[in-house]
Amino acid sequence: MSNGETKEVILIGAGIMSATLGSLLKELVPDWKIKVFEKLDKTGEESSNEWNNAGTGHAALCELNYTKENPDGSVDIKKAININEQFQVSKQFWAYLVDSQLIRRPQEFIMPLPHMSLVQGQKNVEFLKRRHEAMSSNPLFASMEYATDHETLKKWIPLIMENRATTDAIAATKIDSGTDVNFGALTRLLFQQLESQGVEMHYQHSVDDLKRTRDGGWEVKVRDHAGGNLENHKADFVFIGCGGGSLHLLQKSGIPEGKGIGGFPVSGIFMSCTNQEIVEQHHAKVYGKAPVGAPPMSVPHLDTRYINNKKSLLFGPFAGFSPKFLKNGSMFDLITSVKPSNVLTMLSAGVKEMGLTKYLIEQVLQSKEKRMEQLREFVPNAKSEDWELVIAGQRVQVIKDTEEGGKGTLQFGTEVVTAGDGSIAALLGASPGASTAVPVMLDIIERCFPENIKEWEPKIKEMVPSYGLSLSENPELLQKVNQTTDRALGLDQNKAIHN
Numbered sequence: 083m084s085n086g087e088t089k090e091v092i093l094i095g096a097g098i099m100s101a102t103l104g105s106l107l108k109e110l111v112p113d114w115k116i117k118v119f120e121k122l123d124k125t126g127e128e129s130s131n132e133w134n135n136a137g138t139g140h141a142a143l144c145e146l147n148y149t150k151e152n153p154d155g156s157v158d159i160k161k162a163i164n165i166n167e168q169f170q171v172s173k174q175f176w177a178y179l180v181d182s183q184l185i186r187r188p189q190e191f192i193m194p195l196p197h198m199s200l201v202q203g204q205k206n207v208e209f210l211k212r213r214h215e216a217m218s219s220n221p222l223f224a225s226m227e228y229a230t231d232h233e234t235l236k237k238w239i240p241l242i243m244e245n246r247a248t249t250d251a252i253a254a255t256k257i258d259s260g261t262d263v264n265f266g267a268l269t270r271l272l273f274q275q276l277e278s279q280g281v282e283m284h285y286q287h288s289v290d291d292l293k294r295t296r297d298g299g300w301e302v303k304v305r306d307h308a309g310g311n312l313e314n315h316k317a318d319f320v321f322i323g324c325g326g327g328s329l330h331l332l333q334k335s336g337i338p339e340g341k342g343i344g345g346f347p348v349s350g351i352f353m354s355c356t357n358q359e360i361v362e363q364h365h366a367k368v369y370g371k372a373p374v375g376a377p378p379m380s381v382p383h384l385d386t387r388y389i390n391n392k393k394s395l396l397f398g399p400f401a402g403f404s405p406k407f408l409k410n411g412s413m414f415d416l417i418t419s420v421k422p423s424n425v426l427t428m429l430s431a432g433v434k435e436m437g438l439t440k441y442l443i444e445q446v447l448q449s450k451e452k453r454m455e456q457l458r459e460f461v462p463n464a465k466s467e468d469w470e471l472v473i474a475g476q477r478v479q480v481i482k483d484t485e486e487g488g489k490g491t492l493q494f495g496t497e498v499v500t501a502g503d504g505s506i507a508a509l510l511g512a513s514p515g516a517s518t519a520v521p522v523m524l525d526i527i528e529r530c531f532p533e534n535i536k537e538w539e540p541k542i543k544e545m546v547p548s549y550g551l552s553l554s555e556n557p558e559l560l561q562k563v564n565q566t567t568d569r570a571l572g573l574d575q576n577k578a579i580h581n
Contacts, residue, residue: 089114092302092317094289094331095324096120097130098265099509101272102519103321105179106527108279109545110538116281117315118273119304121288121324121410126269128408129325130516132389134350134475136399139261140514141169143197143223144369147381149213157209157216159223163554165514166222170553171546172520174563176268177570178545184275188571191268193388196366197260198238200252200460206371207253214255221557226257241363242384245462259564260367261573262388265516287313292320292335298505300335319530322508326407326478329419332508337501340508341423344431344481346492347407347416348442350474352398353457357468361386361395370460380441384460397457399474401445407478424481430490431481438492477512496522504530520546 091107093100096118104116122128129135142148142162150158176192179185201210207230217223229235230253236243238256246252277283284304290312291303300320304313322328322335326347332340355361369383380401387394407415420428432439450466457464480493496511496518507526524542528535543549553560568574 087113089318090299090316091116092300092315092320093118094302094320094322095128095327096122096125096269096273096283096285097128097323097325098126098269098272098516098519099323099523100321101125101269101276102175103323103523103526104276104281105184105272106175106520106523106545108276108281110527110534110541112279116276117284117317118276118281119284119287119289119302121286121307121327123285124270125273125283126266128410129475129477130265130269131475132264132266132387133472134409135265135516136352136383136385136396137262137264137387137389138197138367138383138385138517139169139173139192139263140517141166141197141260143226143257143260144199144255144367144383145381146199146201146213146369146371149217151209151212155212157213159213159216159220162217163220163222165518167548167553168514168518168521170222170548170560170563170567171524172517173567173571174546174548175520177567179272179275180570185271187271191264191271192571192573193262194258194573195260195262195386196238196256196258198254198256198366198368200239200242200254200368200370202250202252202459204251207251210253210255217255220554221560222554223257225259226255228255229253239364239366239368241360242368242460242462254368256366259573262367262386263517264389289331292331292506294336298503300506318505320506321526322506324408326411326415326476328508328510329407329478330415332499332510333419333421335501335506335508337499337506339499339501342427342483343497343499343510344424344428344490345407345416345419345478345510346431346435346481347404347476347478349402349404349406349409349476350398351400351402352396352472352474353400353453353469354472355395355397355469360468361393364395368460382456382460396472397460397469400448400453400456401442402473403442403446404476406476409473409476411476427481427483427490430483430488431492432490434488434490435492478510480511498522498526498529500526500529504532524549 142165148162180188214228218226286307288305290305293301295301299318302315322331329345365386367385372381385396405413405416454466480497483489484491500507
């Protein structure tokens, strides 16, 4: 990397991750030159787009797959604490942007919405009770409520409880501090601000190749689809943040840290309610429990969404399969991602994940009526004519060799890969994804610019007051942070309006 004060930065992909990293860097080092290359003609059109993800502010308030049941029946909430802490970091940075008037209309991208977990069957009811006991004892989840009586549940989720047998064993937890986040709108707001600060935005430009330069930087070969010509751009630091497209570019970079990593694409399908009267009867994100043998990505949920200033209702996800790594990708994405360095890893995953293959085949072959049957487990009165299918985004699940899982282990989280010298970083993987954008990008900054962290730390703490601290271990700081972020993001005021 160059020794000068001003560095050249290239961000590949105009999604929420690049938008977040660009926003952080512009606050930390305003004089650095940043270029963004996006294959499509707009920002936030792939995984970040509001119709291509669940819009959940993932804070482990309702997602049962983040709390593991131990053999002795106790519930491990360590992962839930970690994910909640990460989302708290994202909220703090967004609040900073609003207070600094870098974002002026937070209601365009974030709304308060109760987050609920819902289970059926006596065994699951008992599990949820133990989960509630474990979580509500932690300051992060102290306001979580638990109920099994049908009258309370009718008040919480009237649409779900309508015409449900009173003898059904059913339980739910509810926490009002949940959020619905329009990551597409947030991405657009961030890039609008970055462009006004001098960041170069290049649409309809795709990166064909990346090569090291003698001075330790990078030469990036870019194809201009509008003009039809190839361009060479140089950078001291490159971030590969183009969703499913990141794996191919990581492989082209040739860095040893990227060797042996593979990816498996899974597409998402939701059902959207077309009857506004039904939409108005539900006000929450309600997550259930994945069927036995199904992967974590298949956790069913019934979600209130706010898209284009309109309240919507979605149910899913249903999985599909396409060899594309992006919704706007190529049918050859999967096969071309198999390299000599990852072929054994990929083959091992194929043998180990026969259950996932079977699950995907069953999902692909499902009729609409079969999907309606699953929806009716949530909404007993659901009618086919009130619901339509919506094709969501592509997610590439990371496959790599791990000590715990062995060769060819399928990963369900977000993976950051950085070069040893910090000159390039790539983001791979899926959920919790966008919700953790700020802590993940801060992690990249720490890894790639260790020589600058001491100088930048005061500014980082201004943007994220809890930086370097655990909110679950500092209840007073947690209370203060919640008050300031809720005020800045308008969550308290909106909560009073919508409850």
